[in-house]
Amino acid sequence: MDYVTTVTHAELVARLRAAKRLFITTHFKPDGDAMGSVLALARALRSLGSTVDAVLAGPVDRSIRGLALDGEIRFVDHGLATPAADCDLAVVLDTGAWSQLEHCRDWLKEHALMVVGVDHHARGDLVAPMRIVDRNCASCTQVLVAVIDELGVPFGPSARVARNTIAEALFVGLATDTGWFRFSGADDRVFQLVARLLTCGVDKDGIYRMIEQGDAPGRPLLTGRALNSLTYACGGRVAIMRLMRTDFAETGTGVNDLAGLVNEPMSVREVDMSVLLVESDPKLVKVSFRSKPPAVPNGPFVDVNHLAANFDGGGHVHAAGARIEASMDDAAHMVIEACAAYLEDAGSAG
Ligand SMILES: [Mn+2]
Known part of the structure; x- marks a missing residue:
């Protein structure tokens, strides 16, 4: 089977809404888009009252660690990171590759009917039988925009700059996966989305400083x-x-x-x-x-x-x-x- 979308947004969102205790993860060694995707969806679902175990596995660049508030993300540097026994839905973001999911691969294989995915990569395995894959999107967060809109959750306050919002998490994925809007994937739709996110109060200058100017002395x-x-x-x-x-x-x-x-x-x-x-x-x-x-x-x-x-x-x-x-x-x-x-x-x- 091809690595393509298998469900409508409405069907995926129905699964997300029905779940009470969700596990959200992404590829090992998450980048800005993986981190932004997990944060954006976790924030949206928590705002609806769901319990979310958001897990990032492997090394995480210090420049993006600061995007998460205390307790928002479970960082697992080594070994397994699997869902709790009462988890009723696992969400895999920004990857569909078994090779990038070693931290929870066995669990996902044993609970395939409880796994959904959202991704923008051209290739992947059948990790999530229910999935939305849009390779025309520049970031996984761009794919998530329609999902979060379908959930009916606002991205952030308008008319004032705010940190730690859904809009900020979506922006980070878009900015980092396009090299700050220089790569070829940064098309007219991306810039329209950026305009929407800035309207939601994203502090692009502050985020740029945190992500791109936070190197260690070495x-x-x-x-x-x-x-x-x-x-x-x-x-x-x-x-x-x-x-x-x-x-x-x-x-x-x-x-x-x-x-x-x-x-x-x-x-x-x-x-x-x-x-x-x-x-x-x-x-x-x-x-x-x-x-x-x-x-x-x-x-x-x-x-x-x-x-x-x-x-x-x-x-x-x-x-x-x-x-x-x-x-x-x-x-x-x-x-x-x-x-x-x-x-x-x-x-x-x-
Ligand atoms: Mn990505």
Whole structure:
């Protein structure tokens, strides 16, 4: 079966309304959209009187942790995070991939009829038999807008700036998944939604400062290490950076300090895509792929979702990730080979 919508908004909302004790989660290592999605739906359902266990699993960047008020989110850094025994509905947001849901995968498989999903990714597994998937949305929070509207919950107060609202959570997902409205997914509908959210009192300047200007002191040092490792492949079209475990140790940083670092070489004119290789252990490398949108409307671009699939990874056309079980040198070699093969195919096809 394809990874597509299986229910109407009304049907999904009927399930949400009927539930008394909900479990809401998202992909391991949540980003701004995952966090914003969980927060937005949890706030909406709590405002209707439901009990919500909102769970984020794995490392969460410190820049977005501050979006949640005390007690709003259950952060589970390691191990399992499953619903309580009396849970009557589980909601999975911003992913449909079993590989990203290890913290509750077994529970979800055993209770499939109690699982609903909302997502905007192109690919996914059948985690949630009842799901809304809209790959034309720039963020999962954008998909949730119609769901929360159907629930009848207002996004926030109008005519005054307010923090910790549904509008703020929706805005964060939209802003972070579009690179603050620069990526190709930021179309006219996105800007119309932004206008609506600003009308609901979203403090965009305060959120920008919190999310984008909240780095730890070690982050510029880690960026320096990454840039120092920069090499180019495929005639300069592919930028590749490497970070070893020692780079984190010596700069006092961790995987929570990596947000956006892969984009650094995108400022170079010739670069079409950027790759960041991070040594996780001596035989495991985590890879982030990013690509630029076309230089001209409908022009060619690198589909990194397709590239990442070479390594059992995936994501979006301009942002994807994968894990390679190999040493850093071997992983780098494999990635360069895959990029070269892809660009050669694309060149001959075009
Ligand atoms: Mn997303």
